[in-house]
Amino acid sequence: MPTRDTAWPPGTPCWVDCSVDDPAAARAYYHRLLGWDVQDSPPAAGGYLMAMVNGRPAAGIGPKMSAAPMPSVWTTYFAADDADAVAAAVGAAGGMVLMPPFDVLDVGRMFIAADPAGAMFGVWQARAHHGAEVYNENGAWCWNDLHTSQYEVAKEFYGKVFGWTFTEVGQGPDFPYATFANPGGDPVGGISDTTNHPGQTPPFWLTWFQVADIDDLMAEAVNAGSTELMGPEDGPFGRMGILRAPQGEVFGVITLTARG
Known part of the structure; x- marks a missing residue:
């Protein structure tokens, strides 16, 4: 853990x-x-x-x-x-x-x-609270990414504020996506260009939580009053989906692909 x-x-x-x-x-x-x-x-x-x-x-x-x-x-x-x-x-x-x-x-x-x-x-x-003490664990937060139609503006802004470096990992011009990292470090989050996405929402940071079985969880989420906004569907790092909770907050869930 x-x-x-x-x-x-x-x-x-x-x-x-x-x-x-x-x-x-x-x-x-x-x-x-x-x-x-x-x-x-x-x-x-x-x-x-x-x-x-x-x-x-x-x-x-x-x-x-x-x-x-x-x-x-x-x-x-x-x-x-x-x-x-x-x-x-x-x-x-x-x-x-x-x-x-x-x-x-x-x-x-x-x-x-x-x-x-x-x-x-x-x-x-x-100070006394360092932040998350558990992560990348079922039930815990595992990733954060920005969804924005101002992709290049965002990279310039966050690069100036936090000193991030960016690596393009998206699937061509139809799905630009970059990971960001502190200088010399490993990727710690991502930025997604939503310009070509139908029904795009105002720019926002999306929090992802790791779960053991996304299909079961999303079915349970619907039973609990949630709305499925995406998925569940297979992606490059696992099976993922996006939910809107009963009070309106949006979050992502992912079951990571097992690595041998």
């Missing part, structure tokens, strides 16, 4: 959480689908719930942070040594800081931003 007990390297996806109208309903939904042990946080955390996989933090569930109407979403957070410096880099590169850096009790410092096309993401400066 891949685990981590220290802060993630800067620029690496390090945490995911969903913001919903009804965290209690989301707790029951994700326990049913992914087997999460969803635990309460201290009262000062404002109703934030911690999802555990094999006794380790895997993801968060919380109430929406704004009183203004907003959709339920999964948010991808990228690690930073200095959240304030990264916030300045976001603005300089043409993005927008939507929620300026602030301290979260003693566990970390964070902010929420949007890239030039409007895709939202978070940045996390770890």
Whole structure:
């Protein structure tokens, strides 16, 4: 079981959480689908719930942070040594800081931003909470990718903010896709060009969870009130699908291809 007990390297996806109208309903939904042990946080955390996989933090569930109407979403957070410096880099590169850096009790410092096309993401400066302590495990987060119609703009923006390098791995001009990595590192996520996709949605970061049997899980998800947006279908790395949960947040699930 891949685990981590220290802060993630800067620029690496390090945490995911969903913001919903009804965290209690989301707790029951994700326990049913992914087997999460969803635990309460201290009262000062404002109703934030911690999802555990094999006794380790895997993801968060919380109430929406704004009183203004907003959709339920999964948010991808990228690690930073200095959240304030990264916030300045976001603005300089043409993005927008939507929620300026602030301290979260003693566990970390964070902010929420949007890239030039409007895709939202978070940045996390770890203190007591390092981020996900379990990953690439059934029930845990395993990948994050950006779906955007401004493919080249996105690569330029994130390259300036996080120093990422990109490798084109897509299937020709009809399906451009690049993985991104910290300089000298292995791929840690991807960017998909949705320009030619019918029914494209506004740009967004998609969180993927690893599951043991995607066909059974997606059938159970539909029984639990979800909507199948894609799949299940076979892909280059496994069998995958995309779901919209009953409260509207979208996420991906994948059963990875066994490697001999």
